[in-house]
Structures are given as C-alpha cells and as structure tokens.
Amino acid sequence: MSRIPFFIILITLLTLFSSCSDDKPLKNTKNLQTNISSVAPKVQNTKKLAYIVTDSSIPFWAIMGRGVKNRADALGYELEIYNAENSAKLELELTVKAIKENVSGIIVSPSTSSACVTILKLAKGANIPVVISDIGTDSGEYVSYISSNNREGAYDIGKVLAKKMVALGFEKGRVGIVAIPQKRLNGQARTAGFMQAMDEVAIKGADIKQLVTWSEEETYTFSKEMIESYPDLRAIWLQTSNSYNGALRAIAESGKKDEILLIAFDAEPEFLELIPKGILAASAMQQPYLMGQEAVNAMDKYLSGKEVQKNIQLPILSISAENIIKNLPTIQRNVLGI
Amino acid sequence: MEFKNITHERSLYVTLGVIIVLVVTIIMSIHTAYVYMDTKNNIFQGMKQSSRHIIVSLQKNVMDLMKSYSINEYDKLVLNEMEGRDNFAIIVEDYNMGKILGEKAFLSGKIRDAEGNIIDYDSKNSEQNKQLEACYYSDKYDITTDSGDKLGTIAIYISNISMNAQLNKIIIGSIINLVLLSLLFLLSLFIIIHFFILKPLSDIISCIKHSDHDGIPVALIPNHGSKEIFLLSNTMNNMIISIRDSRVALKAQKNALHYQANHDALTGLANRILFNDRLEQSIIKAKNNSTKVALFFIDLDHFKKINDSLGHEIGDKILKVVTQRLNETICKEATLARLGGDEFSIIVEDLRQGQDASLLANKLIELLSQPLTIEDNLLYISSSIGISIYPDDGVSAQNLIKYADAAMYKAKDEGRNNFQYYSAEMTELAFERVVMDTSLREALKNGDFVVYYQPQVNGNNNKLVGMEALVRWQHPIMGLVAPSKFIPLAEETGMIIPLDQYVMRCAMTQIAKWYKEGFKPGVVALNLAMKQLHQKDFISILETMLKETECKAEWIELEVTESQIMTNPEEAIKILKQINDMGIKLAVDDFGTGYSSLSYLKRLPIDKLKIDQSFIRDLPEDEEDASITKAVIALSKSLNLRVIAEGVETKEQKEFLIENGCNNIQGYFYGKPMPANEMEKVLSKGFNS
Structure with a gap:
C-alpha cells in the first residue's frame, strides 16, 4: 500500500494527457507534392549556357548580352539568350525553360533582385549554377555576382562635374538628381557616391526625383520641375542614360543651355558625339560588355572547378570631353559593345 | 501487555502518511489534469484564432504578388508573418507558377527547423513534409482574385511543440506545487495528528506500560486530547479502577483463604501448616545466627475428660482462655500454634542456652494451673510441656517435633503439670535454674x-x-x-x-x-x-x-x-x-x-x-x-x-x-x-x- 501510488497515478495521468497532446493533426490540407524538382532537365552532352536577361531591348542589357555571347563563344559554350521582355512571368517561364534544357549554367540579369531569388531557387532545385550579372539578388545561392562599382563610379563622375562647375564658376549653384529607384541597391550606391563628391566641394543639392516609368517624358518632366523650382540650378545628374533627351529638352526649353550642365550614367551611342560637343558634360559609363564577359568567365571557372570570387565589381568609366577620345576603343567595346 | 511482537506492525504515522499522500496526490492530480486540459483547449483556440488572423492579413497581399509572379515578395511576407509568431509553417500553393513549371501548383513557404529557426520550405524534403503531417493543427485558405479566379492556396501549420512546451511548464509547475502542497499538508497533518492523536495515544501506551507485576497500570491514564481520546482514556480508567477493585477483593479473599489455611479456626492461632513453616524458618535463622531454638509441646492434662463431661462448647471456651493466657505470657517474637485438640506449641528463638527455656516453661505451668471460670464452672486444669532444643537435640524440624512430643509424654509420665526437656541433663539444669529463680524471689521477699x-x-x-x-x-x-x-x-x-x-x-x-x-x-x-x-x-x-x-x-x-x-x-x-x-x-x-x-x-x-x-x-x-x-x-x-x-x-x-x-x-x-x-x-x- 505504501509503495503505491503517487508515481503510478501521476504517471498514468500524465500519460493520458500526453496522449491527448499527441492527437492526430487537424488537417484540412492534402499532402503537398508539387515541387521545383519537377522541372526535369533534359540530358545534355555539350556544354550549354543560358543567359536570361530582363529586357534585351534596353541597350545596356543588349550590350551585356553581346559580352556574354562573345565570351561564351570564345570559351566554347553553346549559349541561349532568353529575353524576358521586362515580364516577370516570362522571366520565370524562361528560367524553367532553361532548366529543362539542362544547361550547364545560367547567367542572369534579373528584372529585380527579388525576382532573382526565385530564379536562384528554381536553378538550385535543378542543381544548376547561376552567375548574376548586375541587379543582384535579395537572397539565394549563386556562383558569383558581377556588378559595377556604382558608388565609386558615381563619386568619380561627381568629381568630374564638380571640377567643371568650379571651372565655369557654377560652384555656388545647385545640382538636381533624376534618380533611378532608390529602393535598388545600385541606386542608393550611386546617390551616396555622387553626394560625397558634391559635399567635398560644398556644392548644394536640389531635389532627387526617382524614375518610375524610366521614360524620356518622365525625365523631361522631372528636369523641368527642378529647373523651375531652383533658379540657381547649375547641373542635372541623370542616373541613367536612355532618357537623356528628356533632360536635354527641358534644359533647352528653359533657355539655360549654357547655365545648366547635364551629366548622365551609362552610355548611349549618341554620347560619343554629345560629350565631345559639350552638350552632355560627362557620363559614368558602366561596362556591360565587360560584365557579360566576366560573368561567363566566372561561370567557366566554376564549371572547371576553380575558385570563384563571390562578388566581382568592375570599374565605371568617368567619361568627359577631356578623355573620351582616349577611351573611345574601350567605350565602344565594353560600354557600347560595338 | 505484550509489546515485543508489535515491531513489525505498521505505525499509525506510516498508515496515515500513506493515506494523506494518496489523497493529496489524487486531488492534486485531478486538479492538474483539469488545468492541463483547460490550458490545452485555450491554447488550441488561441492557435486557431491566430492562424485565421495571419491568413486574412496574408491573403490579399499574396494574391497581388501572385498575380505579378513576385514569388520572392510573397515569400518575404510569409517570412514576416512567421517571425514574431510561433506557428510552425506557412505554405503557399501558386497555381500560376505551377503552370509555368508544368505542375498543378508551385509550392513555397517557410517552415521551422529543429532549433525553431525559420527556413525555406522545400517540398522535396520528406522530413519537412512529415513534420507538416504531424502538425497538431493546420488550416488552408484559397487565394482568389477579385474576379473569383483561384490563384492558389495558403496553408498555416501549427505544431504542438510550443503548446507542449507550455503544457510541460504547467505540468512541471503543477508537480512542484503538488510536491510542495503535499509536503505542507503532510507536515501540517502530521503535526495535528501528533499532538491530537498520537501524543495522547503514546501517553496512554506509556501509562499502560508502567504497570505493576500483575500488569495493571500503576497510574490512571491522563484523559486529555480529543473527545474520542478522552472517552478512550475514561473507559480505560474505569476498566483499571474496576480491575483494581476486583484485585483488592480477590486479594482479600486470597488472604482470607490463606489465613484459613494457616490458622486454627477456633483460636486464630497458627495451625500445623504454618507452624511447620515457622519452625523451618526459625531453624534456618538460628543456624545463621548460631543461636538456639526451643520447641514447646503443650498438652492440657485430662482435657478429654472435661470435653466429655462438660461438652465441647465448654472445651472450646477453655481452649480460647488457654490461648489468651499463652499469648499474654510469651514474648512477641515467639510463635504460638494450636496443633489440634488440646495440643499447643511454642517456638522460642534466639536462646543462648537450652535451659533458658525453662523459665518460660515454669511460668506456663504456673499460669495454666491457675483456675478458670467458664460459665460459672470453676475449672482446674494443668498442662504437661515437652521441650526440644535446636541444635542440641536435633537439627531438623521433623526431629525437633518428634522429640518435643516425646518430652511432653515424658512430662505426662512424670505425673503431669510439669515440663520436661527431651534431654534429661537439660531438664536437670533447667530445674536448678527454676529453683534459683524461685529462691531469688523468695530471698527478696524475705x-x-x-x-x-x-x-x-x-x-x-x-x-x-x-x-x-x-x-x-x-x-x-x-x-x-x-x-x-x-x-x-x-x-x-x-x-x-x-x-x-x-x-x-x-x-x-x-x-x-x-x-x-x-x-x-x-x-x-x-x-x-x-x-x-x-x-x-x-x-x-x-x-x-x-x-x-x-x-x-x-x-x-x-x-x-x-x-x-x-x-x-x-x-x-x-x-x-x-x-x-x-x-x-x-x-x-x-x-x-x-x-x-x-x-x-x-x-x-x-x-x-x-x-x-x-x-x-x-x-x-x-x-x-x-x-x-x-x-x-x-x-x-x-x-x-x-x-x-x-x-x-x-x-x-x-x-x-x-x-x-x-x-x-x-x-x-x-x-x-x-x-x-x-x-x-x-x-x-x-x-x-
């Protein structure tokens, strides 16, 4: 009697409760079976690379695609370029397609760093390595990320502008910025580098207006607004290249062609004329062709089992009338892919 | 009372302790079970509510992102929802993406690993799927566009890990409470039991243990404590008193019987049984002290004739008077006995010489020869006395009696109304002494x-x-x-x-x-x-x-x-x-x-x-x-x-x-x-x- 009980009863009760706690799950879902691995790659004998690009109608990406192609050809890879045409859906479809093609590697210039995450996830599911060329990714596994050193490039072009403004006696005036979305890491880096150069010579800033549609009209509107708002505006920095005409138009219409300098980021073939003429004071030129080449290099290294640098940052060229002649071959090849 | 064999019996302490522990355990277990069930139910309800909130907040946002194929974005939303909550997993089925993949749906979402960290859900991971299967609760909702197109589903999983952790806390807390309360109860009850039951009982036992040779408690049992103990004590005391009274009566009866067995009914003198015992004792004493013992055998002369002529009643009265006279004459230490009929015996101790007995013998002869009046009859009686001396004549009681008896018959032969020693020489010496004593008295008188x-x-x-x-x-x-x-x-x-x-x-x-x-x-x-x-x-x-x-x-x-x-x-x-x-x-x-x-x-x-x-x-x-x-x-x-x-x-x-x-x-x-x-x-x- 004396040995009974306390523990037996306790254990019994606790067992009862714990069995309650182990009740069968209350389910109203069926087993989840669909998964990424269902993207079954084909059997591939020759080395094949896929380049998925967000929109090859944009010169920057087209040039980068040429760099990729150039280097893939040089290294003996078969290359398929998939143009997502600025469509998230198409980008994903193409990614799936590339995976099904069982490419040896994917080089991607994603539409957004967020979309890149899904691309990386899909590729990982098929065990395909990915090199990101520009834009970057929010997360995920990749072989290497090739990017321009936006901050340094912006700083350098900022210094070029500052020098010009000082030379012209514009240093008391303001500089307005038509920016790419600042949510993007490259946008933030560009602004930070440029502002640092301005701060060093104490040139004041005007508005920063972020592009949404990236259209020429939008650039025109933003530029016009700033010109009107800031009478002492002495320069406009366009953080992109393709909509430069909008800015030029706004300056021309304001009648301040000689009072407001325009600098840009990246390059258009027209820049080869506009810069020497002084219509465009300068531009920080990424080297998309070179980036495409470096992306293939990194992928090749990886596929050859060599060590690959995780982040590769390529320099940005600060081109003004003073050095454009000298850098013309580089610009033509690495920047414009001509 | 036998206390030796009770060591294997269970103490009242232990018995009560077991009962108390059992009762406290059962009560506390039932209480704990109730708390457990209630808490579990509350937690479950909380989970359901919480999951519904999560889903409602996610549904719209995920739908928009799903439409725009922003898989990573809704993935982030899912992550945000997981963070700061304790749900186990949120899994999204994306039909649009599924189409791209050529499947029914694309599965993504977040799940917790063994350490509780949030990781990506991998639909190929069978371990994760098993965990989802094992989840205690899950709920799934459709994601539809405003126009009613079904884009996918979102499912929330809640495992019982956190619930079990909470419940384990409750159980551990309850066990600690149970143990502490049990101890407290036990301690309190033991103290109460000790002072109100066991202590009074121990006092009773202690009192009963302290008993006399008959096993009857020497003192009465203290009657304090609870009503029941008081009643028990009182009842036992009544019993003790009753036993004591019975014992006193029994002892008196026993004494009376003992007295009757050892004394002569008529005269109250020691009878032959007691006489024999006393003689044995006297011999032992004399042997130890190196003294002498004189044994007197007194027989009334011609008593039979008196009895026959005047009747036994007169005879009995004579014997009573004789007894009285003998008692008045002998010293306190001497033993006087009636051996039967008209035969008396006296044991005189601590004699230095055998002849010292002669003075008493002479006195007795004189005393008994004094006339006595019984019912108006003036009677003259005399006596014959025989004396044997320890150790001069014999060392055993039997021999001394035999020799005293023989000496008494010798006295009868010598004409009665005299005393005789068993030893003739002693008789002679004794007479000299008697003569001297008589002479001294005479000389003083003269x-x-x-x-x-x-x-x-x-x-x-x-x-x-x-x-x-x-x-x-x-x-x-x-x-x-x-x-x-x-x-x-x-x-x-x-x-x-x-x-x-x-x-x-x-x-x-x-x-x-x-x-x-x-x-x-x-x-x-x-x-x-x-x-x-x-x-x-x-x-x-x-x-x-x-x-x-x-x-x-x-x-x-x-x-x-x-x-x-x-x-x-x-x-x-x-x-x-x-x-x-x-x-x-x-x-x-x-x-x-x-x-x-x-x-x-x-x-x-x-x-x-x-x-x-x-x-x-x-x-x-x-x-x-x-x-x-x-x-x-x-x-x-x-x-x-x-x-x-x-x-x-x-x-x-x-x-x-x-x-x-x-x-x-x-x-x-x-x-x-x-x-x-x-x-x-x-x-x-x-x-x-």
Whole structure:
C-alpha cells in the first residue's frame, strides 16, 4: 500500500494527457507534392549556357548580352539568350525553360533582385549554377555576382562635374538628381557616391526625383520641375542614360543651355558625339560588355572547378570631353559593345 | 501487555502518511489534469484564432504578388508573418507558377527547423513534409482574385511543440506545487495528528506500560486530547479502577483463604501448616545466627475428660482462655500454634542456652494451673510441656517435633503439670535454674539480701573518700552466694530492678544513718542497671527514695556500666542528664570494656571513670594493660573527669596507678566489701597501711 501510488497515478495521468497532446493533426490540407524538382532537365552532352536577361531591348542589357555571347563563344559554350521582355512571368517561364534544357549554367540579369531569388531557387532545385550579372539578388545561392562599382563610379563622375562647375564658376549653384529607384541597391550606391563628391566641394543639392516609368517624358518632366523650382540650378545628374533627351529638352526649353550642365550614367551611342560637343558634360559609363564577359568567365571557372570570387565589381568609366577620345576603343567595346 | 511482537506492525504515522499522500496526490492530480486540459483547449483556440488572423492579413497581399509572379515578395511576407509568431509553417500553393513549371501548383513557404529557426520550405524534403503531417493543427485558405479566379492556396501549420512546451511548464509547475502542497499538508497533518492523536495515544501506551507485576497500570491514564481520546482514556480508567477493585477483593479473599489455611479456626492461632513453616524458618535463622531454638509441646492434662463431661462448647471456651493466657505470657517474637485438640506449641528463638527455656516453661505451668471460670464452672486444669532444643537435640524440624512430643509424654509420665526437656541433663539444669529463680524471689521477699560496702581510698594519703555498695545474698541454706551466681539470672528475669532498688534503699538508709551519727563515709557508689533507667517512673522513685531515707543527693554516686550505656547511648544521655540535674554524681563503671565512642563520652553528664579491674589485675607487668590504664587516666584528665581504679590488690598496682595520676583506689589492697557494721569500724579508725 505504501509503495503505491503517487508515481503510478501521476504517471498514468500524465500519460493520458500526453496522449491527448499527441492527437492526430487537424488537417484540412492534402499532402503537398508539387515541387521545383519537377522541372526535369533534359540530358545534355555539350556544354550549354543560358543567359536570361530582363529586357534585351534596353541597350545596356543588349550590350551585356553581346559580352556574354562573345565570351561564351570564345570559351566554347553553346549559349541561349532568353529575353524576358521586362515580364516577370516570362522571366520565370524562361528560367524553367532553361532548366529543362539542362544547361550547364545560367547567367542572369534579373528584372529585380527579388525576382532573382526565385530564379536562384528554381536553378538550385535543378542543381544548376547561376552567375548574376548586375541587379543582384535579395537572397539565394549563386556562383558569383558581377556588378559595377556604382558608388565609386558615381563619386568619380561627381568629381568630374564638380571640377567643371568650379571651372565655369557654377560652384555656388545647385545640382538636381533624376534618380533611378532608390529602393535598388545600385541606386542608393550611386546617390551616396555622387553626394560625397558634391559635399567635398560644398556644392548644394536640389531635389532627387526617382524614375518610375524610366521614360524620356518622365525625365523631361522631372528636369523641368527642378529647373523651375531652383533658379540657381547649375547641373542635372541623370542616373541613367536612355532618357537623356528628356533632360536635354527641358534644359533647352528653359533657355539655360549654357547655365545648366547635364551629366548622365551609362552610355548611349549618341554620347560619343554629345560629350565631345559639350552638350552632355560627362557620363559614368558602366561596362556591360565587360560584365557579360566576366560573368561567363566566372561561370567557366566554376564549371572547371576553380575558385570563384563571390562578388566581382568592375570599374565605371568617368567619361568627359577631356578623355573620351582616349577611351573611345574601350567605350565602344565594353560600354557600347560595338 | 505484550509489546515485543508489535515491531513489525505498521505505525499509525506510516498508515496515515500513506493515506494523506494518496489523497493529496489524487486531488492534486485531478486538479492538474483539469488545468492541463483547460490550458490545452485555450491554447488550441488561441492557435486557431491566430492562424485565421495571419491568413486574412496574408491573403490579399499574396494574391497581388501572385498575380505579378513576385514569388520572392510573397515569400518575404510569409517570412514576416512567421517571425514574431510561433506557428510552425506557412505554405503557399501558386497555381500560376505551377503552370509555368508544368505542375498543378508551385509550392513555397517557410517552415521551422529543429532549433525553431525559420527556413525555406522545400517540398522535396520528406522530413519537412512529415513534420507538416504531424502538425497538431493546420488550416488552408484559397487565394482568389477579385474576379473569383483561384490563384492558389495558403496553408498555416501549427505544431504542438510550443503548446507542449507550455503544457510541460504547467505540468512541471503543477508537480512542484503538488510536491510542495503535499509536503505542507503532510507536515501540517502530521503535526495535528501528533499532538491530537498520537501524543495522547503514546501517553496512554506509556501509562499502560508502567504497570505493576500483575500488569495493571500503576497510574490512571491522563484523559486529555480529543473527545474520542478522552472517552478512550475514561473507559480505560474505569476498566483499571474496576480491575483494581476486583484485585483488592480477590486479594482479600486470597488472604482470607490463606489465613484459613494457616490458622486454627477456633483460636486464630497458627495451625500445623504454618507452624511447620515457622519452625523451618526459625531453624534456618538460628543456624545463621548460631543461636538456639526451643520447641514447646503443650498438652492440657485430662482435657478429654472435661470435653466429655462438660461438652465441647465448654472445651472450646477453655481452649480460647488457654490461648489468651499463652499469648499474654510469651514474648512477641515467639510463635504460638494450636496443633489440634488440646495440643499447643511454642517456638522460642534466639536462646543462648537450652535451659533458658525453662523459665518460660515454669511460668506456663504456673499460669495454666491457675483456675478458670467458664460459665460459672470453676475449672482446674494443668498442662504437661515437652521441650526440644535446636541444635542440641536435633537439627531438623521433623526431629525437633518428634522429640518435643516425646518430652511432653515424658512430662505426662512424670505425673503431669510439669515440663520436661527431651534431654534429661537439660531438664536437670533447667530445674536448678527454676529453683534459683524461685529462691531469688523468695530471698527478696524475705530480705535475705544484704548490702556490703567496699572502701574507696585516696592512695596518696590513705584517706577514705567513699565506698561502693555491693549486694550479697545470705542464703539460709547455701550461705553467702556470690553475685556472679545470681546477678545474670536477676538481669535475665528482670528481678534486677527490685533487687537494685532494694540495695539502693538499704544503702541510702545506711549512709544517712552514718552521716547522722557523725561518720564521714564520703560518696557512696551505687550500681544502676540500665533496665532500671528504662522504667518510666525511675526518677520519681529515686526522688522518693532519697526523701524517705533522708539521704542527700551529693552523698551518692550512681555507677552505670559502659556496655549498658552504649546499647542505647542517646537514651542514656537523656536519662543520665535528669539524674545529674538532681545533683547525683555519675560514674562509668567497667570503663574500657564497652567500646565507648569518644563523642558520646564527651556528651555524657558523668563525673568519673572507673577503670575496669580486668586492666588492673596484671599491672604493672602487663604492658598492654599498663598502656590502656595510662590512656584511660589521660583521657579522664583531658575530659576533666575524676578517675578511680577497682580491683587493686597489690602495692605495686597501687603505686603504678598513683604514679600515673590515678589517686582513687578501690580493691582488696584497702579492703574487701564488708557489712555495714564492719565498715563503721573502718570509718571510726581509718586506714593504716
């Protein structure tokens, strides 16, 4: 009697409760079976690379695609370029397609760093390595990320502008910025580098207006607004290249062609004329062709089992009338892919 | 009560402890079970509610992102929802993406790993799928566009890990509470039980354990504590009292039976059974003490005739009277028994000599021969007594009885109304003693005792300083009988008292006469038996005697032997002080033989020490006696007492004593005890030695 009980009863009760706690799950879902691995790659004998690009109608990406192609050809890879045409859906479809093609590697210039995450996830599911060329990714596994050193490039072009403004006696005036979305890491880096150069010579800033549609009209509107708002505006920095005409138009219409300098980021073939003429004071030129080449290099290294640098940052060229002649071959090849 | 075999029995403490533990455990377990179930239910309800909130907030946003194929974006939303909540997983089914993949749906989402970290859900991971299967609760909702197109689903999974953790906390808390409360309960209940039940019970047990040889508790049980304990104690006390009363009654009954078995119904005397037992005991005692035992067999002469002629009733009355007379005669220590019919027996212990029994036998013969009146009949009876002595005649009770009986028949043969020892020689000696006793009484009656005086002289100048009065028996036939022949018998029979008083009266009369006639007898020493002092009226007798004889107190000196003082020193001091207060001097006789304690000697109101003649006899040659004598003299001087030596017979003895400071001399050297007329001559002429 004396040995009974306390523990037996306790254990019994606790067992009862714990069995309650182990009740069968209350389910109203069926087993989840669909998964990424269902993207079954084909059997591939020759080395094949896929380049998925967000929109090859944009010169920057087209040039980068040429760099990729150039280097893939040089290294003996078969290359398929998939143009997502600025469509998230198409980008994903193409990614799936590339995976099904069982490419040896994917080089991607994603539409957004967020979309890149899904691309990386899909590729990982098929065990395909990915090199990101520009834009970057929010997360995920990749072989290497090739990017321009936006901050340094912006700083350098900022210094070029500052020098010009000082030379012209514009240093008391303001500089307005038509920016790419600042949510993007490259946008933030560009602004930070440029502002640092301005701060060093104490040139004041005007508005920063972020592009949404990236259209020429939008650039025109933003530029016009700033010109009107800031009478002492002495320069406009366009953080992109393709909509430069909008800015030029706004300056021309304001009648301040000689009072407001325009600098840009990246390059258009027209820049080869506009810069020497002084219509465009300068531009920080990424080297998309070179980036495409470096992306293939990194992928090749990886596929050859060599060590690959995780982040590769390529320099940005600060081109003004003073050095454009000298850098013309580089610009033509690495920047414009001509 | 037997307490030895109860060690294996379970203590009340243990039993109560087990019961309390069981009850507390059951109650606390039920309570814990209730709390457990309630908490579990609450947690579950909370989970359901929480998951519904999550889903509702996610549904719209995910739908928008799903539409725009922003998989990573809705993935981030899912991550945000997971963070800060404790749901196990959120899984999204994306039909649009599924189409791209060629599947029904694209599965993504977040799930927790073993450490609780949020990781990506991988639909290929079977372990994760199992975990989802095992989840305690899950809920799934459709994601539809505003137009009603179904884009996918979102499912939330809640595992029981966190719930179990909470429930485990509750269980552990409950167990701790259970243990603590149990301990508290146990402690409280044990204290209460101890003081209100066990302690009173222990007291009862302790009281019962303390019992007498019959197993009855010595004291009554304390009746404090609860009502039940009080009732128990009271009931037990009633029982004890009842048992005690019964025992007393039983004991009385037993005693009565025992008495009847050992005593004669008619006379109340010891019967043969008790007599035999007493005789055995007396023999053992006598053997140990080296004393003698006398066994008396008394038979009434011709009693049968009285019985036959006057009837048994008269006979019985005679026996009762005889019993009464015998009881009055014998000493307290003696055993009187009726052995049957007219036969009585007496056991007398502590005899020094066999013939000592003869005085009693003689007294009994005389006593029983006294006539008695029964119902107006004047009856004369006599008795025959037979005596056997242990160990002279025999050492066994059986033999002693046999010999006493034989001696009794011998007495019958000798003509009845006499006593006979079993040993003829003893009978003879006894008769002598009886004769002497009778003679002493006669002599006292007839004035055959005379007082002699022995001079006490100052050895320096040979002047008489006093004298000692000594008794002498002038027997009409035997002539002068020496004191040693009759004083011990007188002391034994008590005749010493009348004898001493006779001597004192004679001596006082003589002294007064001498003083009246102009003599100077000095102080007359008178011997005083301690038995005398024990007489209640001795002081008044002494005063009367002094008055009647016209003897002055300072003319006399009373001598008490050292051995007699030392038999009861406190009593002696008391009485001697009274005598001393009367102005009578006191001397210690036979000093040196009685083992005096110096402390008592100091307290005795005495004036003089008398050195016993046994120390004087061999002086001065015997060195030991000389030393003792010197010591006694020195002692008397140190105590400021006078000293006198008796038994001085030679000149050497006298000179030795004087040299050593003892001037007072008594003995043949100066004169033997002499009658008064001769002493008168000495008083007239003095000593010329």
